[in-house]
Amino acid sequence: MEFELAVTAEAAGAVPRLKPLVACRDGRPRSQAIRAIWYDSPDRTLLGQGQTLVETRGAWRLKRLFPGAEIWLPGQPAPVVAEGQDMASLSDLPSPLAPLVAFEGRRGLSVHVLAGGSVTLAVARGTLRAVTAERPAARIRLSGDEAAVREAALMIAAAVPVSLPRETLAAEGIALATGWQPGPRRAGAPELPETARTVDTALAHIMGHLLDALLWHTTRLDQGPEAVHQMRVAVRRARSAVSLFRPAFAEGALDPLRAPLKALNARFGATRDWDVFTGETLPAIRATLPDDERLARLAAAADRRRREHHKALDTWLGSQDFRLLTIELAWLIASDTWRKRAAPGTAEPGDNQGGGHGSDQGRGQGAEPGSEQPETDAELTPFAEAVLQKRWKRLTSSGKEMDDLDIPELHAVRLRAKQTRYAAEMFGALFDGKGPHRFIRRLSILQERLGVLNDGAVAASLLAELGGPGGRFGYAVGVVTGFMAARAEKLRPRIAAAFAKFRRQDPYWS
Structure with missing residues (x-):
């Protein structure tokens, strides 16, 4: 499982040093420089489609900026629509494309062994930079065994003011660069997309x-x-x-x-x-x-x-x-x-x-003990x-x-x-x-x-x-x-x- 948390750049620095995390760390933590650049056309075609093109270390990915027809749950990383080794390998992109905003900073990586299993903690901390403005930004990503991800997320949230992201880091950057105001990820009554049919x-x-x-x-x-x-x-x-x-x-x-x-x-x-x-x-x-x-x-x-x-x-x-x-x-x-x-059953519970x-x-009715449950x-x-x-x-x-x-x-x-x-x-x-x-x-x-x-x-x-x-x-x-x-x-x-x-x-x- 992968799970993301929003955090201020100031508070993010304290996360790797939390005593409960340090106590269960497996091996030495690592740090690496990161740089991500988001692109769009001058008329903001990708933004209008709820997408953004990002280049990180030579890899190009077209990602969702806010939910579309696919399932994208809170706390989950943005879905990747398409990816390639260069911009030319991605089809149906608007033209021309130009850099819109960049994120530069460092990512700290550490592995922790908890009661629920192993989890990798990645803390990205740096600066969002547009042509006319910049601001500090940070994100936390947890990946690993489900139970360990939960344990680590609640451990961090009990010590640091983290929260579920209301928008992606890309959306924050594009808002900084263009003045665009992200709307709700979803609001009103839920409507099932084509991908939700079970x-x-x-x-x-x-x-x-x-x-x-x-x-x-x-x-x-x-x-x-x-x-x-x-x-x-x-x-x-x-x-x-x-x-x-x-x-x-x-x-x-x-x-x-x-x-x-x-x-x-x-x-x-x-x-x-x-x-x-x-x-x-x-x-x-x-x-x-x-x-x-x-x-x-x-x-x-x-x-x-x-x-x-x-x-x-x-x-x-x-x-x-x-x-x-x-x-x-x-x-x-x-x-x-x-x-x-x-x-499968169709009876309903009571009116409660x-x-x-x-x-x-x-x-x-459930399966007998020891038997296999249907998918x-x-x-x-x-x-x-x-x-x-x-x-x-x-x-x-x-x-x-x-x-x-x-x-x-x-x-x-x-x-x-x-x-x-x-x-x-x-x-x-x-x-x-x-x-x-x-x-x-x-x-x-x-x-x-x-x-x-x-x-x-x-x-x-x-x-x-x-x-x-x-x-x-x-x-x-x-x-x-x-x-x-x-x-x-x-x-x-x-x-x-x-x-x-x-x-x-x-x-x-x-």
Whole structure:
């Protein structure tokens, strides 16, 4: 396994001298001069294609600059599109090509023997140089046995402020040379590329996509509450993916993914709830009573609580704990620890968003002890069809008498709608036509209307934190509670209509 970490040039110097690494070093460390030059055409053709041409020690490689159609997981080196001994040996390059930016420095190499095996540590430290600017830069690369790579990465992250790279060293250099601002590696709902057509490659791509999205939005907290919302959604999609794919793998194989996702989810929920309450729920109520000072005082108290949560979240996202958590998750996604399949199965776990164990009934059973496990090359489409069918049936049967459901039952329908939508988004690229888009659109409308009801339940818990009906905001709490109850009743016919329209469509996967 190869694994990359981003680090400042100043901090990189301390890495080879860390006592735990020195104690397990095998042989003498080596150092070598390095020089890499990146090329592009004057009109930035390669940049427009998400690629860059790099020359290092006479070897020429066309590499990805940001993810394209191939699978490129967080923490993994940039994919090589083509390589040769000279520029002429690479076809379909734009012309003319000229140097754009260079990296010059030294690479320290050392081998370490850890409990998990052997790992080679490479620390590249130097300067990115363009025509008009330069800046120090560094990268860490670990290669070797999977368990040893993990052990070394966490050992380094516990002592030095390293993190998962949000862009390649090449992208940093091109940004320095041109002023180009790298966008997110990936964002939004995951979409499967053509190269992800087995259950293991699909899950790896989905999880890597969502970790990329999470990391991108940690850099955008100063742009409003949308960043927290998108981080929370990314984590929820990832937890749903683990739940969705779990029956396709050996019993317990995906359990290691659940713990870091659960820890992440716990950090975003309360902050997002206060954002919605102060940014959407309360403004709608105050618009009907604009001069009510008691509502204004409640809103001020709620906003103070919201800012407290944001401050705590900002601090945590900049902490060592967050860096360790995301490094562990990236290693898990890229590793082979969860890829041994049990016999193919299509049963799903229970409704638990976190992917609870549920029942083994209908699940693919593992091989007998000592027997060989099947490879993780099962085709994805049959598995996706079975999962979509089961989630669709579960959702449509749960709301047959929509008008008679109470609020907790409607909340359960909302969760099933969300889980069904996440599955449809993950597998949409497997099916042709407009069916997937229409299905997701109608499901989103239903989920949105059900979500307004959930906002009322969330508001009640937040109001309790502010003292509830018996506290100093008692009057305002009563106004908000009454408003939310009235809105819930008004929404019921619209929820029933959205559900009926969703149920009328034929499943596009069958």
